[in-house]
Amino acid sequence: MLKIRNLGRWFFPLNTVIGLALGVLLLLIGAWWMSKHIKRRKCIQLKKSFFKRNGGLLLQQQLSSSDGSVQKTKIFNSNELEKATDYFNDNRILGHGGQGIVYKGMLADGSIVAVKKSTIVDEEKLEEFINEVVILSQINHRNVVRLLGCCLETDVPLLVYEFIPNGTLSQYLHEQNEDFTLSWESRLRIASEAAGAISYLHSTASIPIYHRDIKSTNILLDEKYRATVADFGTSRSVSIDQTHLTTKVQCTFGYLDPEYFRTSQLTEKSDVYSFGVVLVELLSGKKPIFVAHSLKTMSLAEHFIELMEDSRLFDIIDAQVKGDCTEEEAIVIANLAKRCLNMNGRNRPPMREVAMELEGILLSRNGINIQQMVEVDNSSRSISCSSFEIGIDVPLDCKLLTSSETW
Structure with a gap:
């Protein structure tokens, strides 16, 4: 009887301890759940705040x-x-x-x-x-x-x-890649595809769009190494001027339209200038800003214009494509690039004309004669060409050299 009474004395405090432990455990679980619930609500509220601040309500409304x-x-x-x-x-x-x-x-x-x-x-x-x-x-x-x-x-x-899987045009032009090198024909095709895309943005899209940051790092290559123009700076502000939507993207040094320094305005002709630099990159394999043998930092566009004026185009052609690049094609591309790099924006060709010329060179390379009418209007002349084979008959201000001349 005495033993049973002693056991009862022990059971009472043990039950109390278990009850208290369970109570504390329930309180801790409740506190954890409340804390998690509060954090979740704060997270939801924060997301709503970000959504509103970043223009989500405006987007939903549209x-x-x-x-x-x-x-x-x-x-x-x-x-x-x-x-x-x-x-x-x-x-x-x-x-x-x-x-x-x-x-x-x-x-x-x-x-x-x-x-x-x-x-x-x-x-x-x-x-x-x-x-x-x-x-x-x-x-x-x-x-x-x-x-x-x-x-x-x-x-x-x-x-x-x-997602565009094969990286940028810049990587294949300026970085060593033993697995794949861009042939001359690939470069012509990429130039034609990129020009066609920019022309579409300028004149075919529902509202004309000026990219304003055309460069080789913004031309991506897909699984078949086709050109894809990317990076429209959509995280930056835009301004709507009449019917034109223009993206306020700071153009990259080396590609920047020099006319911008005089007018403080970037236009569709600024895209043409930047694309002209890309064309010279494709011709030369050099970066838009490069270090010459004299260790002097040079602008590719300025260096190219100087060589053109000295009739030394051959000096700038990339050694990797010299064997595949015909004399006529090199001259046509060089003259097109020179027109794109004109210091006066009004004298640069529109992207539609650039795209047509590049497409014509590709077709001509495949032996296709083009039967069409091309009208070119600018401040100094109006030229009409019909039934021509681009790449053989050199357009505009391009002068073919005779077989005895050095190009």
């Missing part, structure tokens, strides 16, 4: 009030893009640019995308930023990278593009 023309614009949520990029893992970085960092991502449906983590958008330019996102998402051209959508519920906007 989507709901449109006639269906902007339905291609998708608003991604932050969770799916975080998972797609492995939470923006450094191993997923494709490249850095003036407008942000680009990551490779895989969406839930298995599609591969490029996610650009943009720089902070000027809150005073939100309407213009959203207008640009909507317009660029409607671009439908095989040689222009597609903007699939955006995510606005993060600290900085995230822009989602189709």
